[in-house]
Amino acid sequence: xxxxxxxxxxxxxxxxxxxxxxxxxxxxxxxxxxxxxxxxxxxxxxxxxxxxxxxxxxxxxxxxxxxxxxxxxxxxxxxxxxxxxxxxxxxxxxxxxxxxxxxxxxxxxxxxxxxxxxxxxxxxxxxxxxxxxxxxxxxxxxxxxxxxxxxxxxxxxxxxxxxxxxxxxxxxxxxxxxxxxxxxxxxxxxxxxxxxxxxxxxxxxxxxxxxxxxxxxxxxxxxxxxxxxxxxxxxxxxxxxxxxxxxxxxxxxxxxxxxxxxxxxxxxxxxxxxxx
Amino acid sequence: xxxxxxxxxxxxxxxxxxxxxxxxxxxxxxxxxxxxxxxxxxxxxxxxxxxxxxxxxxxxxxxxxxxxxxxxxxxxxxxxxxxxxxxxxxxxxxxxxxxxxxxxxxxxxxxxxxxxxxxxxxxxxxxxxxxxxxxxxxxxxxxxxxxxxxxxxxxxxxxxxxxxxxxxxxxxxxxxxxxxxxxxxxxxxxxxxxxxxxxxxxxxxxxxxxxxxxxxxxxxxxxxxxxxxxxxxxxxxxxxxxxxxxxxxxxxxxxxxxxxxx
Numbered sequence: 002x003x004x005x006x007x008x009x010x011x012x013x014x015x016x017x018x019x020x021x022x023x024x025x026x027x028x029x030x031x032x033x034x035x036x037x038x039x040x041x042x043x044x045x046x047x048x049x050x051x052x053x054x055x056x057x058x059x060x061x062x063x064x065x066x067x068x069x070x071x072x073x074x075x076x077x078x079x080x081x082x083x084x085x086x087x088x089x090x091x092x093x094x095x096x097x098x099x100x101x102x103x104x105x106x107x108x109x110x111x112x113x114x115x116x117x118x119x120x121x122x123x124x125x126x127x128x129x130x131x132x133x134x135x136x137x138x139x140x141x142x143x144x145x146x147x148x149x150x151x152x153x154x155x156x157x158x159x160x161x162x163x164x165x166x167x168x169x170x171x172x173x174x175x176x177x178x179x180x181x182x183x184x185x186x187x188x189x190x191x192x193x194x195x196x197x198x199x200x201x202x203x204x205x206x207x208x209x210x211x212x213x214x215x216x217x218x219x220x221x222x223x224x225x226x227x228x229x230x231x232x233x234x235x236x237x238x239x240x241x242x243x244x245x246x247x248x249x250x251x252x253x254x255x256x257x258x259x260x261x262x263x264x265x266x267x268x269x270x271x272x273x274x275x276x277x
Numbered sequence: 278x279x280x281x282x283x284x285x286x287x288x289x290x291x292x293x294x295x296x297x298x299x300x301x302x303x304x305x306x307x308x309x310x311x312x313x314x315x316x317x318x319x320x321x322x323x324x325x326x327x328x329x330x331x332x333x334x335x336x337x338x339x340x341x342x343x344x345x346x347x348x349x350x351x352x353x354x355x356x357x358x359x360x361x362x363x364x365x366x367x368x369x370x371x372x373x374x375x376x377x378x379x380x381x382x383x384x385x386x387x388x389x390x391x392x393x394x395x396x397x398x399x400x401x402x403x404x405x406x407x408x409x410x411x412x413x414x415x416x417x418x419x420x421x422x423x424x425x426x427x428x429x430x431x432x433x434x435x436x437x438x439x440x441x442x443x444x445x446x447x448x449x450x451x452x453x454x455x456x457x458x459x460x461x462x463x464x465x466x467x468x469x470x471x472x473x474x475x476x477x478x479x480x481x482x483x484x485x486x487x488x489x490x491x492x493x494x495x496x497x498x499x500x501x502x503x504x505x506x507x508x509x510x511x512x513x514x515x516x517x518x519x520x521x522x523x524x525x526x527x528x529x530x531x532x533x534x535x536x537x538x539x
Contacts, residue, residue, distance in 0.1 A: 012343045018333065023352035025410070026359070028378055029367045107527055114519040116471035118495040119512035122505055207360030209474050214500065224362045228478060242366055253358045258351045265422050 026250065032243035040239055055244035064226060065245075072222040075137070076205040079144035084198055087149050088190075091156035092182055096168060106157065109150045117210045128215050135217025143215065144205045151204070152197040155266060159193030160186065196263035203253050223249045298510035308511070310486065311494040318405060318490055319469040325409045327462055330416020337417065338424050354414045361411070365478025368407050369394065372479075397487045400480050404488050408475060412465060419461030423454035456533050463526045467519065491515060 020027075032040050034051040059065055094102050112120075124143070133139035163186055171181040187194075209224040216225060227245050230238075257264065302308045333353075340346055356364070371377045372394050394400050427450050435449045473492030480488045489497075491511070499508040 008342075012340070015337060015340055015343060016345070016349055018336065019349040019353045022410075022414075023355060025367065025371055025378075026355060028371065032370070107523065110527070111516075111520045111523040114467050114471070114523045115512075115516050116473055116492040116495070116519065118471075118473045118492040118499070119515045119519075122495070122499045122508055122512060125499075126505065203358050207358075207363075209360055209362035210496070224360050227366060228362055239370055242370065246363055246367060249363060250355075250359055254351065254355050257354055257358055258347065261347060261350060261354075264354065265418055 029243050030247045030250075032239065033247040035240075035243075037240050040243065055240045056248075059241065059244045059248075064221070064230065068221050068223055068226045069248075071137075071220055072206060075141050075144060075220070075222060076202050079141045079205055080148055080198060080201040082141070082145040083148035083152050083201060084194065086145070087152035087156055087197070088187075088194070089182075090149075091153055091160050092186065094153075095157050095160040096165070106154070109153060113150045121210055121214050124211070125214055134215060135219050137219055140212070140216055140220040143211060144208065147208070147211070148201040148205060152201060155197045156190060156193050159190040163189045192263065193266070195260065196266045199256055199260045199263060203256060206252060298507050301507070302511065302514070307486075307489075307494070311489050311491050314401075314488065315470065315472075315490040315492075318401075318408070318472065319466060321405045322408045322412065322469040322472075323462060323465050325405070326412045326416045326465060327458075329409065329413045330461075331420050333413065334417045334420025334424065337421060353417065356411045357414045359411075361472070361475035362478050364407065364411060365475045368403075368479055372403055394480055394484075397484055400484055400488050404476060404479055407479065408469065408472065411475070412468065415465065416461060419457060420454075423457040423461075424450065426457060427453040456529075459529060460526065463522065463529070467522045467526070470519070470522070471515075 033055055034053070035049050036052050036054065039049045093099070094105065099105075128134050128139060128143075131139075167185050167189075168181055171185055176185075206222075207224060208222070209228065212220065212222050212225045213228065216222070221229075223245065227242060227249060230241065337350075337353075343349065371379050373380055394403060431449050431453075432445065435445045440448070471492055472490060473496060476488055476490055476493045477496060481493075492515075495508050495511050495515070498504050498511070
């Protein structure tokens with residue numbers, strides 16, 4: 002048995018590690034509440050009188066609100082499409098096991114393993130040829146496509162864990178396929194659905210390269226705005242970066258807090274399960 | 278496209294080149310340099326994240342009763358769910374020689390004024406540092422899962438038998454945890470291999486091309502120099518590299534599944 006002061010010390014150490022780890026992010030958040038002079042002060046200021054001016058300034062920008070709306074809409078729409086598609090696909094692949102299922106899964110996963118810069122060129126040429134550049138729906142569709150491999154992997158993993166008996170019982174009792182899929186199987190893979198949904202949301206919310214290349218004025222999301230608008234009057238506009246950055250990171254961090262137990266499944270394409 | 282001379286700026290139809298683009302990679306020193314940067318980056322990033330991840334993972338293993346554990350883990354894990362593009366931008370500020378907190382801290386500790394992102398060598402180290410910071414949480418997560426897969430009963434038995442800590446690790450923990458750790462390392466390798474936005478935001482491949490990795494090179498050739506055909510060939514090569522990594526990953530996964538069933 003550990004004595005209690007030892008346990009306490011252990012916990013203090015863990016908390017210190019966690020806080021030290023978070024420090025660079027925390028510094029950005031703190032910077033968002035500083036005036037330009039405080040932000041660029043040498044030596045860096047630990048104590049300062051907080052100001053909301055950066056946020057007021059940010060909200061006043063023409064580009065801010067459309068970007069926020071874009072980010073939210075594109076993430077939710079594309080991930081919803083992707084989840085529906087991959088849920089049905091996962092059912093088909095898991096239950097009917099068409100010839101070459103393993104190969105299909107392999108191909109689909111490798112799409113996500115390729116450096117984005119290698120994929121972006123052909124997609125760019127295709128979008129240019131179809132004049133889909135800077136179109137809201139084209140962007141949404143692209144992200145839906147982008148989210149399918151990951152969701153399919155997670156959902157198939159979960160679905161393989163549900164016994165075929167459920168389907169057989171359903172069929173023997175004259176239930177329709179739809180009934181089996183939505184009333185019998187769906188509730189059992191709920192954790193998979195949640196994990197796929199939340200982590201794809203984070204991925205799309207975070208995605209920069211494709212949005213930067215394929216998007217334009219109508220489809221700018223927050224990371225792109227953060228990168229492309231950060232230069233002003235010859236230098237980097239740090240108050241803008243810090244305040245927009247702070248707003249940007251709130252949803253992922255909150256999601257991480259509430260959906261922590263799905264994180265592992267999410268980060269390993271559903272191949273590793275376990276409690277954290 | 279990779280067999281063509283295809284440029285977006287010339288405004289003439291692509292010309293068929295056969296394997297000329299591919300031959301060019303063999304002769305072009307830039308490609309080899311970028312490739313070696315990528316491999317060095319992958320090596321350091323993977324080794325350091327695995328090492329630090331094991332350390333922190335081991336540290337957090339017995340923490341299930343800690344007050345506020347969920348919040349602490351959220352703070353710890355947050356770097357990996359933020360976008361590399363934003364992280365790159367943040368760290369440009371943190372590394373800034375005059376205003377940045379890191380520049381300040383090194384000056385305070387060592388007295389030297391180091392321009393992290395502007396000096397060859399340091400820029401690469403700074404890049405690896407950010408990547409390690411971002412992805413250590415992933416390895417922590419993997420290590421925690423791996424340690425979680427060790428049956429408590431076996432560990433207790435080992436403790437009752439008074440096995441030394443090293444032996445407990447070697448004969449009880451490691452055989453169970455091994456598989457998940459290997460998967461984690463492979464996923465990490467794939468991710469490190471495809472690093473692009475972080476580098477692009479942090480250094481744009483500079484100074485003097487010392488941080489130009491393969492992803493950044495492709496991006497710049499395609500969208501700054503507009504030589505699409507040339508880039509496509511490179512993309513095909515990275516595609517095959519990535520696919521072979523994926524194949525290894527799945528091979529191990531399937532082998533493990535079979536062992537479990539058999």
